[in-house]
Amino acid sequence: MDVASSSSSSAADNPPRREKYDVFISFRGEDTRLGITSHLHAALLQKKIETYIDNRLQRGEEIGPALLEAIEKTTISVIIFSQNYASSTWCLDELVHILKCNNREGRMVIPVFYDINPSDVRKQHGSYADAFAQLEKRFANNIDKVHKWRDALTTAANLSGFDHSNKSGTEADLIQKVVDHIWTQLCRESSYDLKGFVGIEGRIKKIESLLSIHSQDACITVRIWGMGGIGKTTLAEAVFHKHSSKFEASCFLKNVTENSKQAGGLDHLEKTLLKEILKEEVLPIGSTSVRERLSRTKVLIVLDDVSSSMQVERLAGDRLRYGTGSRIIITTRDKGTLGQTVEDNIYEVEVLKPDDALQLFCSRAFKNNSTRRTDYMQSAKNVVHYARGVPLALTVLGSLFFNCKSKEEWEDEFNKLKRFPNEDIQSVLRISYDRLDRNAKEIFLDIACFFKGWRVDKVKRMIHVRGLFGPSGIRILIDMSLISIDSTRKVGTIQMHDLLQKMGRTIVEEQCIKDPCKRNRLFTDEDVYRVLKSNMETPNVEAIVLNWHYIAEQPLKRADFKVMSNLRLLIVYGGYTFNATFNASLDLPDSLRYLEWWRYPLDSYAI
Numbered sequence: 065m066d067v068a069s070s071s072s073s074s075a076a077d078n079p080p081r082r083e084k085y086d087v088f089i090s091f092r093g094e095d096t097r098l099g100i101t102s103h104l105h106a107a108l109l110q111k112k113i114e115t116y117i118d119n120r121l122q123r124g125e126e127i128g129p130a131l132l133e134a135i136e137k138t139t140i141s142v143i144i145f146s147q148n149y150a151s152s153t154w155c156l157d158e159l160v161h162i163l164k165c166n167n168r169e170g171r172m173v174i175p176v177f178y179d180i181n182p183s184d185v186r187k188q189h190g191s192y193a194d195a196f197a198q199l200e201k202r203f204a205n206n207i208d209k210v211h212k213w214r215d216a217l218t219t220a221a222n223l224s225g226f227d228h229s230n231k232s233g234t235e236a237d238l239i240q241k242v243v244d245h246i247w248t249q250l251c252r253e254s255s256y257d258l259k260g261f262v263g264i265e266g267r268i269k270k271i272e273s274l275l276s277i278h279s280q281d282a283c284i285t286v287r288i289w290g291m292g293g294i295g296k297t298t299l300a301e302a303v304f305h306k307h308s309s310k311f312e313a314s315c316f317l318k319n320v321t322e323n324s325k326q327a328g329g330l331d332h333l334e335k336t337l338l339k340e341i342l343k344e345e346v347l348p349i350g351s352t353s354v355r356e357r358l359s360r361t362k363v364l365i366v367l368d369d370v371s372s373s374m375q376v377e378r379l380a381g382d383r384l385r386y387g388t389g390s391r392i393i394i395t396t397r398d399k400g401t402l403g404q405t406v407e408d409n410i411y412e413v414e415v416l417k418p419d420d421a422l423q424l425f426c427s428r429a430f431k432n433n434s435t436r437r438t439d440y441m442q443s444a445k446n447v448v449h450y451a452r453g454v455p456l457a458l459t460v461l462g463s464l465f466f467n468c469k470s471k472e473e474w475e476d477e478f479n480k481l482k483r484f485p486n487e488d489i490q491s492v493l494r495i496s497y498d499r500l501d502r503n504a505k506e507i508f509l510d511i512a513c514f515f516k517g518w519r520v521d522k523v524k525r526m527i528h529v530r531g532l533f534g535p536s537g538i539r540i541l542i543d544m545s546l547i548s549i550d551s552t553r554k555v556g557t558i559q560m561h562d563l564l565q566k567m568g569r570t571i572v573e574e575q576c577i578k579d580p581c582k583r584n585r586l587f588t589d590e591d592v593y594r595v596l597k598s599n600m601e602t603p604n605v606e607a608i609v610l611n612w613h614y615i616a617e618q619p620l621k622r623a624d625f626k627v628m629s630n631l632r633l634l635i636v637y638g639g640y641t642f643n644a645t646f647n648a649s650l651d652l653p654d655s656l657r658y659l660e661w662w663r664y665p666l667d668s669y670a671i
Contacts, residue, residue, distance in 0.1 A: 297395055
């Protein structure tokens with residue numbers, strides 16, 4: 065880019081500062097600004113390729129830091145060599161810096177020879193010879209700088225590029241070839257963004273298969289479903305990043321549920337979506353012209369963290385119809401929001417396999433310290449077992465244990481973790497619980513405290529005793545990925561991820577941290593004993609699981625449950641230590657609706 069005028073441009077003439085650019089265009093303004101450069105820029109933007117072009121016209125001799133930074137942030141630099149390119153020291157300095165950055169991983173330079181022969185650039189002949197004759201006079205006291213410019217031109221001209229010096233073909237053909245080449249290279253480079261995401265490649269391929277990316281079928285919607293922290297958003301982002309350039313327009317709407325609660329709600333999200341697709345600020349959403357433009361536009365849209373069918377309808381329903389070949393990806397924790405859909409278009413994200421989970425954790429916990437990795441491997445496996453394949457937990461815990469300086473500190477951190485779950489992980493998991501209705505919340509807590517691993521039919525009976533509505537509640541919990549049904553046995557059993565179970569029990573404990581008498585569920589031996597020992601009125605307690613063997617060994621003369629005036633459910637295991645004398649002092653309240661005895665501890669009994 066050269067300095068061509070003394071007038072200053074407004075801030076609107078300059079592109080906004082970004083963390084990264086796909087393409088940087090270097091050009092001689094007076095030669096190509098209003099021609100090929102402007103057309104190439106527009107074509108790249110049309111393909112949603114983030115492009116930096118310096119439109120400032122202010123006079124100066126040296127490139128500013130912002131421009132150098134933009135070059136360093138760019139994946140591909142396009143150099144438009146024209147007749148007067150070499151007469152601009154600004155352009156030559158740009159070129160030197162571009163080639164310097166080209167040696168870094170993932171960077172690329174594409175020369176375009178417009179109305180100039182590549183050999184003239186390479187050998188500095190023709191107009192380039194005239195330019196350098198002037199430069200050598202002007203920089204006689206700094207001839208090394210001139211030599212750097214010559215070397216840069218020679219290097220760049222030897223790179224593979226596009227020759228339009230003989231005007232063969234139209235300028236439109238040239239631009240199309242350049243844009244197609246850039247798009248292909250960017251698609252290849254996108255694999256770099258997957259570094260650190262263990263096991264994601266196979267998942268991406270499954271989503272691509274469901275999307276049928278290369279098909280020109282009518283709009284296809286794929287739903288990515290799974291529990292919180294399982295990697296739904298990360299997967300959607302990877303697919304979006306890889307394929308967005310293949311569409312005429314694209315939009316990634318993050319945190320739809322959270323943002324729909326902000327000012328403007330779904331109206332604001334709908335306007336944001338249209339603005340991204342049609343590239344206009346204010347649009348009459350209901351107008352015929354807007355609908356027709358959408359229907360002719362091939363789009364890729366991601367709706368992240370959807371929690372209601374209303375959100376889907378407003379952003380991807382009949383109200384907004386997109387063009388042939390469009391693709392919509394929806395991530396959700398709640399399968400129930402997806403409505404009546406083709407089952408094959410729902411992708412359930414599962415936990416990582418053990419080897420992948422260990423690799424992900426170690427990449428965060430040890431990074432490049434191979435010695436520490438070897439010494440702490442068994443400890444690492446213990447933490448990975450605790451995380452149970454949830455990518456969020458593995459990533460957070462990996463960073464947490466990276467800061468531990470000794471094995472003693474590592475073990476202390478792990479023991480603390482078992483008692484006090486990590487808040488960053490819990491807050492993400494808890495979002496699913498907070499979205500439940502009252503009935504489903506109560507059933508979730510019952511399963512977390514008492515019924516994990518139990519037969520479905522038996523759990524439904526227990527839930528009924530508790531005055532709750534089992535069939536609908538269990539269905540909601542399954543749709544929200546908070547529980548699953550293990551059908552490997554003759555009778556299905558209810559399963560729950562360990563981290564979710566821990567979250568549920570923590571919610572109950574937080575009803576009153578210090579006094580279990582004020583909680584509605586008791587599920588640990590210590591808390592049950594403390595409540596029985598106090599022998600005080602405890603109207604909050606509604607359900608208890610009791611280890612009879614543990615209680616019988618305590619200095620407790622009687623188990624007076626009558627003070628628990630709202631106790632409905634009592635589950636006792638360890639009945640083989642049953643003592644008739646002790647049982648005689650077991651006083652039960654009239655409120656009790658279900659009492660169940662197990663001869664053996666629950667974890668050893670085939671339920």
